[in-house]
Amino acid sequence: MPELPEVEIVRQSLLKNIKGKKINKVLVKNRNLRFKLETSFEKKLKSKFISNIKRFSKYLIIELENKNFCVVHLGMSGTIHIIKYKKDNLPTNTSFYSSPNLPKKHNHVEFFFKNMKLIYNDPRRFGYFQFFNNFNGLKKKFKNFGPEPFNKKFNSKYLINYFKKKDKNIKNFLLDQNFVSGIGNIYASEILYLSKINPSLSAKYLKKNQCKNIVINSRKILHNAIRKGGSTIRDFKNTKGKQGNFQKEFKVYGRYKQNCKRPSCMGTINKITQSNRSTFLCEICQK
DNA sequence: AAGAGGCCCTGATAGC
């Protein structure tokens, strides 16, 4: 579900809410996430202060005191919710990603703080938590990951070099986390649409200019998504409880059989399958 | 060794 921008938005929200707070207690209701949660997990986090919340790619990194780290991956359906307690009132509910109200089912992990609790909900359980007691462990986890699109290393030279002698379509490269980190199935389609590149094109045939466009448009799209997500999150908090999901407006993703959004184009959006995942494109614009 | 596909899991929706 969540790609880099969505995880970044969760990070920003967590930063405001739980940075500097002490985890009084951890309650695991279901250990069977993507990777089984170790039985010592609760003990390792209990009584720890949260010093910072960072992010790499689609992963949240909760920094704890003494160089301890808790990595959270939301998988496809993971959401994080904060319940704030008010002394004289009912708890108020703040949800950080995609669901306006706290779901009743699949609340697998809870962190308790003084005046609030954090809840990890994940129906499909593709997400997971991972604890590291030093920085090296964390570094090792991400050592094979490609640069994020925002990274200077992600430039046209890098792309051209990487694509040499590789026979894989460009869409699958954008999903390949070893090549670039943080892009998922939605933004891959969006980036290629904006770049006017056909997703099925074997990457080795990309011209320098096309590589440049991919770099520029990856950054543009992810930045925009973060900006928009940020503002809807604020709206959502203000409207509490009201249906205030992310208003995601995609140019191609999910727009099968609808008109191409380019004013000059008479094309219709098509949906194809690449490595068992759907790709949306305009075959007129994306040659 | 690169690349394709299966699979982990639940829920929503479509079609009969």
Added chain:
DNA sequence: TGCTATCAGGGCCTCT
């Protein structure tokens, strides 16, 4: 109404 099939935004693992 209830069944079955299909699909979903991730990524690890296996096989060729």
